Amino acid sequence: MTTIFGNMAVSVDGFITGRDPRPGHGLGDGGAVLHEWYWGGDEPSEVVPQFRLSKASRDFIDPLAGRVGAVIAGRTTFEDAGGWGGGSPHPTAPLVVVSHRPAPPEATPEQRFTTSIEEAVATARTLAGDLDVSLMGGGGALTAALTAGLIDEIIVHQVPVLLGAGRPLFQELPAHVRLDIVQVVPAPDVTHLHYRVQR
Template sequence: MSRVISAHSVSVDGCLTGRDPGAGRGLGDAPMLFDWYFDGDTPSRVFDGFKLSAPSARVFDALAGRVGASLAGRRTYDDSGWIDGGTPHPDAPLVVLSHRPVPGMTDGRQTLVTTGIEDAVAAARALAGDRDVAVMGGCAATAALAAGLVDEVILHQVPILLGAGRPFFLSLPEHVRLRLVEVVPAPGVTHLHYEVVR
């Protein structure tokens, strides 16, 4: 069965965005959270245009190569500009979890689910086949963690304290224990790979 992974670039203080993120503004004042995608000389084998450091390319491509479907909450979807079509992964369809309609969703690689995180993960798993599901955004990741649906958490931790912005993890109903699998230091980022302990 496919695994459900949540992988995000985060600041040391746990933020996914800076101040004032939103549609047309992306991450707000924190675009540096993704500088490591472009600060090296090793081209990604999965994402055209990405040139990472050698250690980051190894981690990033191994992870991106596993993804068969992505799942994002509505705020991440809107803020990222996918409402105009497309998906966050070049080869994987996108499931959007929203409690309200998405006007104009016509991209055949996008699927809307309005009935909760369990159904959204099930839809993404069906689309992913034997590959993995990547959950994106703090709200969707938190809901999936709370429902016991996440198998792995990967933090691409960028050495900056943003002091404000959207936090990665929101309130959880109980503790979620993690087991550290791998730490990969790289220029501008440290890759922290955890498994969720059940």
């Protein structure tokens, strides 16, 4: 059965960007520090060729990235990332974007646009086949998926920095969400935290 998991790098104070994120400056002021660990090691990823990770991070990231058959992102994340140049943040998985606005003219056939998180998850499940679905971007899409009971796991890559402001990982949730700890992996410049959502 397909697993839907949230997957984001985050500061200790809960932000996925620095201040003033916007198209062309998607990580905001100072937010690039959240992703430095992707390129700060000596071990090339076997799944995402541009990553050069520490051994501890590669041993965590490669099996995770190998599970992904489709990616879901919100429209804000899509625009801040420049539409990933018409592709996806994953080298082989198609992208599904949750948006109440029509797809932009530069969108490609590899990018599907849906109007609700429920439709996005259904589309991504079909595209993923026997693999899993990674939901990235914070705030709206992740919170909506949690609220709808569609998230099975949450994976955060916590970077030891306090950004002070930016886009938060979560918006306000309607109730407590209890998590089970699956794995905690300390690595240089990041701690990988893997949780399962209690049902």
